[in-house]
Amino acid sequence: MLGILDIVFRSLAVYLFMIIAIRLTGKKELSQLNTTDVVLILLISNAVQNAMVGPDTSLIGGLVAASVLFLFNVLLKTFLFKNAKWRGILNQKPEILIHHGKLDFDMLSRLKITNEELQEAMREHGIERYRDVRLAMLEIDGNISIISNQDGMKQSVYKRKHPHKRLDIS
Known part of the structure; x- marks a missing residue:
């Protein structure tokens, strides 16, 4: 159980880091992907995989990490929809x-x-x-x-x- 909680916390930390990084790099980057942007996305996904699951390379570890990302994304979008102040902070x-x-x-x-x-x-x-x-x-x-x-x-x-x-x- 401790291993799953570790994956949950690691995944949340990576998700929050990525939200902040995207926010700081600018919105123009979201819609206009070029070759270097695609390469960057692929490399980032590979780089953060181990940060999320740690030494756990099992199917369950990967599914837990993905589930946490999907669930937190839904929760964050719901929170931002209901809270204009935070929506203004996170969205440009x-x-x-x-x-x-x-x-x-x-x-x-x-x-x-x-x-x-x-x-x-x-x-x-x-x-x-x-x-x-x-x-x-x-x-x-x-x-x-x-x-x-x-x-x-x-x-x-x-x-x-x-x-x-x-x-x-x-």
Whole structure:
């Protein structure tokens, strides 16, 4: 029984560490994974495995660690849903990148969003020029949502890799 409790506590410690590490590295990293990000995730999962289960490499040890992670994740999400103060601490807030065609270079620099990434998001929303952007925001999930200045066209917020939607109001 002591071995299982050890796995429970180790798993919780690794989970909390990962939440803090992701929070500190920024939300942009969540939605825009490149090759180095995938490699990092694979290496981190391998690095923390032993930290969670210790010398216990049994099936039960792995299932206990996974169960603790799933259960704590559900509990944390429920807690954050009910507690706005803590939700504000753990979640980041949306950031304005472009307002009425004017880029916020300080914010883009702080968030480490490159010109290429911003232009890619604009193309995904069917916009060619910065001056055609009424509002571009980095959302809390790491996606960039854009609202166009073009009459008769509204852009909806969507996850990357989804086709963009146009609404023509006649």
